[in-house]
Every structure is written in C-alpha cells, then in structure tokens.
Amino acid sequence: MIITLAGGGSTFTPGIVKSIALRKDELEVDEIRLYDINEERQRKVGVLVDWILHEDLKLDIKLTVTTDKAEAFTDADFVFAQMRVGGYAMREQDEKIPLRHGCVGQETCGCGGLAYGMRTIFPMVELIDDVEKYAKPTYWILNYSNPAAIVSEACRVLRPKARIINICDMPIAIIDVVAAALECSKKDIVYDYFGLNHFGWFTSIEVNGEEALPRLREYIKEHEILLPAAFLADKQSLMKAAKSGDEGDENPEQNRHTKGSWYYVWKGVYEIMELFPEYLPNTYLNYYLQQKEFVEHSNPERTRANEVEETREKNLFDGIDRYEKTGEIDESVFYAGSHGDWIADLAIALKNDTKARFLVITENRGALPNMPYDAMVEVPAYIGKKGPEVICQDPIPLFQQGLMMQQLNSEKLLVQGAIEGSYEKVLQAFTLNKTMPSMTVAKEILDDMIEANKGYWPELH
Template identity: 30%
Template sequence: MKIAVVGGGSTYTPELVDGLARMRGTLEVSELVLIDPAAGRLADIGPLGRRMFAREGHPGAVTWTTELEAGLAGAQFVLIQLRIGGQAARLSDETFPLACGCVGQETTGAGGLAKALRTVPEVLRIAAKARELAAPGAWLVDFTNPVGIVTRALLDAGHRAVGLCNVAIGFQRAIAAGLGVPAHRISLDHVGLNHLSWERSVRLDGTDILPSLLAEHGALIERQTKLPIELIRRLGVIPSYYLRYYYQHDPVVAELLESVPRATQVAEVERELLARYADSTLDTKPEELRRRGGAFYSEAAVELLAALHGDTGEVRTVNLRNHGLFPTLPGEAVIEVPARVTASGPVAVPTAPPDPLYAGLVTHVAAYEELAVEAALHGGRERVFRALLAHPLVGQAHLADRLTDDLLAANRDHLAWAR
C-alpha cells in the first residue's frame, strides 16, 4: 500500500518512519511518500527515512515531494501532521493569551482557537485533493492539533476520516513500564474529548487496578499528569495532562508567565534535530527526538492503519463521532474513546457516559469546539468572539473581546478574511 504523509518535513516524521520500519510485519507498505512545501527539510528527512527502512530490511520505498497532488495520487492512507505558521505561530498561540491572564497553550483556550482557525481551512483543502486523487476509499488520519476540531471539520465535510492522539497510548505505555509488564496487558477506559480526557479504569489482564495505582504509584501518576496525587485520588480517575489548565488555571498561568515558552524550547530542539537529520550516516531515530514530544505516535498510527486495512476489529483509542454515546452531546460531536476498528471504520465501544464530576466540562468544551469549527469555516470577528466566550478557559465577555482582537492581530498573515 501507499501511505502519504502531509507535513512529511516535520521533525516528527522519523518517529513515524521508525514505527513503520520496526512494525513492518504489522503493516505492509510499498511506498511511504513525504509531502511538504519545505524542500530543504525533505532533502534531509527523506533520505534519513530511506536509510531507516533499509536498516530494518523494510522492502518499501521512501519517496518525497513538494507537490501535493503527486504525493496524494493513489494513496490508500493520508496522514496529516502539519503546522500552519510553524513554531513562530505556536509561540504567538502560547503567549498572547497570557497578557489577559489566560492560559497560553497551542491546543486549548485562545491559542488553540488561533491554531484551529489557521489549520482547518488548509486541512479541508488537502482533504478535497485527496478525495480527487487518492485511492478509492482512502482514509484520512489526522494527527494535526487541535485534533477534535480538525476531525469534526473533516467529518462534517463528508470525508472518510479519523482523529488520532498519543495521550491514551502514552498513558498505557507509561503505566506498563512503571509496573514492569508488557504494554498489551494494560487496557484503559479512556473517556472524554481530545486533550480533555480521563482514565476511568486501568485493567491489567482484565482486572481493574486503578485503586492500587492511585494508592501505591503516586509518583508515576504525578509525572504523567503534572497534577498532585492528592487531587487525583479525590477525583478517583486519572485526568490527562491537559486538565491541569482547568483544575489549576491560575497557578499554571503564573508558571507560564515565569517560564520559557514551550515553542521556544521546541524551536531549539528542532534546530538540533535538523542538524542530526542532515548527517548522511544516521540511519536510526535519534535520541534527541524524545525531547520533541509525540511519544508513541508512530505505534498508535501503525496500529490504527493496520486495523483499518486488515479489518481486524481491534480496539484503538481514536477521535470519532459521538452518535449518542454521550447523551449530553449532539451526535455530530467528536469524542475520544476506545473504538473497535474495521475496514468500515471505527465504532465506539459501548461505555457509560462521563461522570457528573466532569460531564459538564466535556459538554462545555464540546460546545466551544462546534463554535470553533464555524469560526474556522466562515470567519468573522463575531464568530471568533462567540467561540472564545463559550470556552471555559475564557468565559468572560471583556476577556473574549480583548482576546479576539489580539488573536486576529497576531494571525492576519494566515487569515485572509481578517486582513
């Protein structure tokens, strides 16, 4: 099969290549094509990918192109992992909300909305090209943040799409490593939205061990969530790292104001990685890539593609339509839960709705995401304002007004309707 990666010049790409190379028995790939307008990056990352395949004895070809149409032609899977505006736009997303005393983060709050406004139109343009040029029945797999919003836009436009995030697999792998057991023995009852999720149970060989995890492995849980174990024990569930922006908003804002923005750190890591990728003797994923983030993305991606292609019915945590699973959300909302994956697509595993302790927050953010899609599709200052007003990390009219102006001023180069 042919897999096309849109955003193939990303410093993440060797992570994906590594997974495809190592897991070649899981998914037969005849061609992996990296697509990116950044020819200079492709000139280093493409040959590295080719060397990585060769090192693992993978028979597939690794190619690269700056031409979207050529790369998409005949692809059975199209993976989307792009960043409109690069790290400079990310730095803006992480900093302009802080001036209003709000969380500055690239996937949630005002920064997340800014990223969605830049991203959704471009992803839909790519998806339209894929519908025209890719193989019949091709799947679009979105790893581009904010995943829930982007996936909702793709599905609303009628595309065969599924959203993918590494939060659930990251928890699974970390817990397995902490317990010293193989990852396949650990399963999670993961519930919520993308970057707004909780683990309601952690099963080892089918037995729920969440109570003992919370009681005996506090340090492990704190490392994964960046939240105090005392709070997590009171919740009785394990929240994702992103819940710290809600549960500890003011302390996190204070912390962000005093720290070096993540975008600045990542930009430095990327410079180091690109220098490593240019080394013609390198044929493995460099250790420095761990600092970039996105751990286990490759394994999640390969497992999902294998399940879709092989019609396996295996359970994977993905972003898909709600279709009544959470009764407080509309059917069109996109949720993040375990799903049984076949060639026809993922179907959510039946599960109980979110507990009242966090069901309100899920409903609140899902409503914001619906408004965010509208703003991304149709533009307009008032739509941006409404989305920000609906977001629980903003929620006040004077803040929404100021953040709207700041967001539009920072993103005029990327939003034609805002100029």
C-alpha cells in the same frame, strides 16, 4: 500499498516511518511518500528517512519526497496527516499572547488551541479534497494534526463523507507512564475512557483482567505525581529542569512527554485526583482545572514552543547536518515509539480488518448517551476495514458532562465562526472557553490573535 505522510518535514516523520517499516509484512507497504510545502525542511528529514529504510533496515520500500500534490497522493492507500500550519513561529504566538493577558498559553488548549484551530480548518479541508481527487477510492486519512477536536468538528461539518479518522497519542503516552508506574507491560492494559480530545478521563484501567485503578490511585497519592519511580529518584533535578524548560541532552526524545515543563503536567494529575479521585484525568485537563496555577508557573518569555525548538527540533536537524557532512548517524536525534506505533497499528487494523481496540475521535451517535448525537467525542472503538465500531460507555456524571458541554460548545462556535467569518461567534468561542476569566479579556486576546494570524485566518466581520 502506498502510504503518504502529509507534513513530511515533521520531526515525528522519522519515527513514524520506522514504525511503518517495522510492520512491513503486515502493511505490505511498497512505497512511502513524504509531502510537505516546506521543501528544504522535508529534504533534510528525507535524508534521515532514506537512511532508516535503506541503510539501517535494508528494506526495498520505495521512498518518494515531493512537494507536488499529484505525485504525493495518486493511488495512495493511507495518508498520515500531521500538518502544523504556521510552524513553531505561530505556536509561539499561540502560547505567549494569552500569557501576556494572564491566561493559559498552550498550543491545543485555551485560546492558543482555538487560534491554532482557526489556522488548520481550511488547510485540512484542502488536504481532504486533494486526497479525494488523487488517492484510491478506499483511502483512509489518519489525522494527527492538532488541535484534533476542532479539526474533527470542522471535517464533520464541511466534509462529512471523508474517510478520515482523527486520533491523538496523548492517552497512549499516559498509558506508557501508567504501565511504568505499575511495573507492567502496556500490552497487558485494557482501559475505558470518555471525553473530547485533550479533555477526557480514564474510567477503568485493567491489567491482565484485574482492575488496577485503585492501585494507581495509591501510587499517585504516595508519590504526589504520576511518574515512574525511576524518574523520581532526583526530584530536585526534575523541578529545576521544569522551571528552566531543560529537557537534557542525553537521548532527548525518549520519554518526550516527561521532560522539561511536562513535570507540572504530571504533578497536576495528583492535584486533580486529590479533589476528584474517581477517574484518572487526561493530563491536558490541568490547563482547564488549574488555569491560575499553570499561568503562575509559566514563563511568558519562554514557553513550550521554545523548549521544543531548542531541543527536539535542534537535535534532529543538527544530527541530519552531521550525517550529511560525516556519514555518521546518531539514532538518539529522532523519536521512535508510541507516536508512530499507534498510527501504524491503526493502519494495520483498517487494512487487515483486525477489530483491534483503539481510542479514536468520532461522532458520538449515542456512544455517550447524555452527550449530543453529533458531538465529536474520544472513546474506545474496534477498528476494522469499515472504520470504527464504537464501544458505548455509561452516562457521564454531571461534573464531567458540564465541563465537556462547555468545551464542546466553545469548539463548535469556533468552527461556525470560521466558516461564517463571524467575529461575534469566534469571540463567543473564546469567552466560553474555561480558561477565560471574562469576556473583556477574551476580546483583548482575540484582537491580538487576529493581528498575529494575518494571512492564516479567514477574515472576520
């Protein structure tokens, strides 16, 4: 059993490897391979991964660290994909260029997400072709690479027969916070959900078989935010950290979705539900439903990319350097939690045909009856050896359907524009996105994005 992590130099790699290693018996894993195009970055992450496997957990799992495609993918059973094309330098551009024009600057939402998607489409197709060439015929690619909605649509169009499942850990991060707020175990929660990636709603949250959404609504209304009570003891400190983007020094990656500017995201859940209380929104809906407000409390000179570089990135690589110099390890420098557990548990479900329930991004095919058949939607599914068995949902109310169709068509136009090299279709994708105030602003942002993405984007005519 061989598992390859494509994007092995990611800061998430150590946590994912630990999740795999802790499930060694269920996965029967013999070898873990790290593959990345950034050799030195991956080498450093590999040092920490080696410590996790062989010093911390004392397992006999073989570790291979490589930049060679054949070595990375030959006979692989699973490929966990987590590529970030252009790195944090380009993420910073995705966030800051729209903000300069008074629009939402976010890595997966709005024009930033569309720009990131344009960079990722063809590298993902190349990855699929490499895995097809070298891996076992029964391979599965489990994709965490963002923006997952655009990536999954591109894979549907360009590589429809690929054995790839696109997933996202944000709904799971939300459930982690919900469980803490309701003071229950997340293992006791079963939820229903519909949407597109980073664009959906929880319609039911059951705890031990009892509907808990009314109780959660009351909690959110009382606290005017969706965060556990333990986090709210010092609201002033939370707000100060949000404004400065400070994630703190102590155990910086535990609850990574609740630090720094994330405060506004969880506050936004309350604000959305004050107007539309029926469903619990995915936190990313803030960027579409509160574009004006999120631009107002954003700092165009210091965005989330800078926060992450100064905290998670710096902490991890400083910790690795310290380990190489002194032999002392600080486990708090890497994140191990739901992000890694989710993808490792999905691999177990596929391998062992468990029919466990997961939230996945998959072709609609009637699962949401009033959405297009070929839409890539995010819905619950039972996972077995043949892949997702989608759990059909009720028809979507007109408000949510209207929002989803606008977002879906924006993403479809982007993929078409990238494939055809069509400036007009990409401009239509930018203009149609709900974060845009006008076609003129959309064109200004697109032209700036073209300049910033030279060497990454296909040429547009």
